[in-house]
Amino acid sequence: MKNALMAFTMFLSLTALAHAKPRRQHQQHQPVQNAVRAMTNTAQGVAEACASMGRLQHLGGNGGMMEGIGMASTPEAAVKNCCYYGQISIQDQGVAQGSNGMWFACIRGR
Numbered sequence: 001m002k003n004a005l006m007a008f009t010m011f012l013s014l015t016a017l018a019h020a021k022p023r024r025q026h027q028q029h030q031p032v033q034n035a036v037r038a039m040t041n042t043a044q045g046v047a048e049a050c051a052s053m054g055r056l057q058h059l060g061g062n063g064g065m066m067e068g069i070g071m072a073s074t075p076e077a078a079v080k081n082c083c084y085y086g087q088i089s090i091q092d093q094g095v096a097q098g099s100n101g102m103w104f105a106c107i108r109g110r
Helices: 002-018 030-039 043-053 074-081
Strands: 066-072 091-098 103-108
Touching: 030 043, 030 074, 043 066, 043 074, 043 091, 043 103, 074 091
Parallel strands: none
Antiparallel strands: 066 103, 091 103
């Protein structure tokens, strides 16, 4: 009886291994990554991306310039709330309104 139980247990173990699926590799979402990279080529693109997400996030793609992002209830205040505002010479600036009514801004400069 003991041997039969042991054989049955081994049979179940082997059956489970036979049905095991290989681990799925995380796929790279190249089109999405390319779209985000294209959006971040300009400060306007970053402002629009932040507005569509509804949050502030540095997305890169600033070409070595300093980048500041900010948010406020008016476009002017959003720009003034950006990091580095008044500390850099602004070379690129973008502003966009989110679905929540808030304004998102991005400034870039040296």
